[in-house]
Amino acid sequence: MSEWQKILKDDAVATLDKLAEKFGHDVIDVEALKPAFDNFQMRITPSALEQIKRVGDPMWNQYVPTVQELDIVDGVIDSLDEDADSPVPNITHRYPDRVLFLVSPVCASYCRFCTRRRKVGDPEKIPLNQYESAFEYIRQHPEIRDVIMSGGDPMMLSDRRLEYLFQNLRAIPHVEIIRIGSRITSHLPERITPEFCEMVQKYHPVYMNTHFIHPDELTPRVRQALDMLARAGIPLGCQTVLLKGTNDDPKVMMKLMHELLKARVRPYYIYMADQVAGGEHFRTTVQKGLEIIKALRGWTSGLAVPHFVIDAPGGGGKVPLLPEYVEEITDDSVTFRNYAGERYVYKQPKQSGGCASEPIQVPDIVPIAVGQSAASTTNERSSKTGKVTRRRRSAAG
Numbered sequence: 292m293s294e295w296q297k298i299l300k301d302d303a304v305a306t307l308d309k310l311a312e313k314f315g316h317d318v319i320d321v322e323a324l325k326p327a328f329d330n331f332q333m334r335i336t337p338s339a340l341e342q343i344k345r346v347g348d349p350m351w352n353q354y355v356p357t358v359q360e361l362d363i364v365d366g367v368i369d370s371l372d373e374d375a376d377s378p379v380p381n382i383t384h385r386y387p388d389r390v391l392f393l394v395s396p397v398c399a400s401y402c403r404f405c406t407r408r409r410k411v412g413d414p415e416k417i418p419l420n421q422y423e424s425a426f427e428y429i430r431q432h433p434e435i436r437d438v439i440m441s442g443g444d445p446m447m448l449s450d451r452r453l454e455y456l457f458q459n460l461r462a463i464p465h466v467e468i469i470r471i472g473s474r475i476t477s478h479l480p481e482r483i484t485p486e487f488c489e490m491v492q493k494y495h496p497v498y499m500n501t502h503f504i505h506p507d508e509l510t511p512r513v514r515q516a517l518d519m520l521a522r523a524g525i526p527l528g529c530q531t532v533l534l535k536g537t538n539d540d541p542k543v544m545m546k547l548m549h550e551l552l553k554a555r556v557r558p559y560y561i562y563m564a565d566q567v568a569g570g571e572h573f574r575t576t577v578q579k580g581l582e583i584i585k586a587l588r589g590w591t592s593g594l595a596v597p598h599f600v601i602d603a604p605g606g607g608g609k610v611p612l613l614p615e616y617v618e619e620i621t622d623d624s625v626t627f628r629n630y631a632g633e634r635y636v637y638k639q640p641k642q643s644g645g646c647a648s649e650p651i652q653v654p655d656i657v658p659i660a661v662g663q664s665a666a667s668t669t670n671e672r673s674s675k676t677g678k679v680t681r682r683r684r685s686a687a688g
């Protein structure tokens with residue numbers, strides 16, 4: 292057994308009784324929390340435990356079960372409708388040139404807000420013996436150039452199994468990029484070993500999307516693991532979920548982005564928390580996310596400003612949201628405000644023949660999806676599937 296597997300087996304807290312032993316029975320009401328625990332298992336690694344400074348702090352909120360998980364309001368089990376886009380077991384094919392490949396059912400620590408909590412922790416739902424149909428699907432689809440290994444956490448697999456996956460994917464000529472989505476650097480930095488770092492270099496380009504929520508996660512040991520990955524030539528990105536009471540504060544997010552960059556991790560996404568059953572108490576408003584992006588953009592380096600997205604409920608994919616800087620667009624000019632709120636005008640290039648269309652007035656803050664113009668839209672949401680049918684209206688409509 293490897294060192295990291297021993298740590299997981301011997302030192303992680305994986306029962307409510309053990310949690311109560313550590314933090315006190317007055318804090319952990321084992322009986323009251325049992326239904327939440329039964330609904331989604333708990334495991335907290337030594338690294339995550341070290342990050343918890345006090346009861347109820349941002350780290351605690353991420354890992355300790357609460358009775359709020361049982362309050363289901365808008366939450367749905369498969370909030371992103373991933374199973375509907377799954378042509379073969381373990382594969383989700385939603386976007387034109389890439390697939391999600393679920394390779395591991397388990398994680399080192401379990402995050403209470405997990406979108407995939409319906410599957411994570413259950414080996415029957417992410418079977419390890421069904422990789423072959425996934426490889427065959429990827430082989431048969433030459434448009435797939437990017438494979439994102441996820442789960443669960445792919446880094447919970449042994450090096451031998453990871454290498455088997457890399458070898459099979461690299462044997463498919465049209466697979467250009469392999470990505471690993473993993474929270475292991477925060478949960479179990481001991482998993483990043485010299486052996487893994489040596490092995491992975493045979494299969495580049497391999498990217499890793501890490502997952503950090505709060506700057507307190509970047510302990511010296513975690514930074515060391517990130518450094519090892521960067522030295523192994525793995526470009527590192529970070530996905531962050533916006534969580535109420537945990538990181539929904541511009542100062543906390545600014546600090547997180549700065550600490551990530553210092554560790555050579557490029558902030559990639561801030562996600563709105565999904566409408567997942569059991570994780571609703573973590574959700575905050577979209578306005579809060581826009582406020583955070585507005586507090587980053589221009590006030591700090593562009594490197595520190597990730598995309599802010601909603602993963603559309605019902606399987607619509609990621610939609611970027613932007614605070615609105617543009618006030619008016621005409622054929623002659625664009626009027627906008629800069630990060631400090633000062634107004635500027637940019638002259639459009641002269642068009643031959645001109646055009647007498649109406650100026651477009653842009654309201655104060657509007658989420659603008661990629662490819663969507665400033666014309667407004669109305670949405671109709673199916674209460675059953677969460678899918679939204681968008682109806683387009685003219686700017687004057």
Ligand code: SF4
Nearest residue numbers: 398401402405443474
């Ligand atoms: S590490 Fe990722 S997949 Fe695992 S519990 Fe956390 S959010 Fe879910």
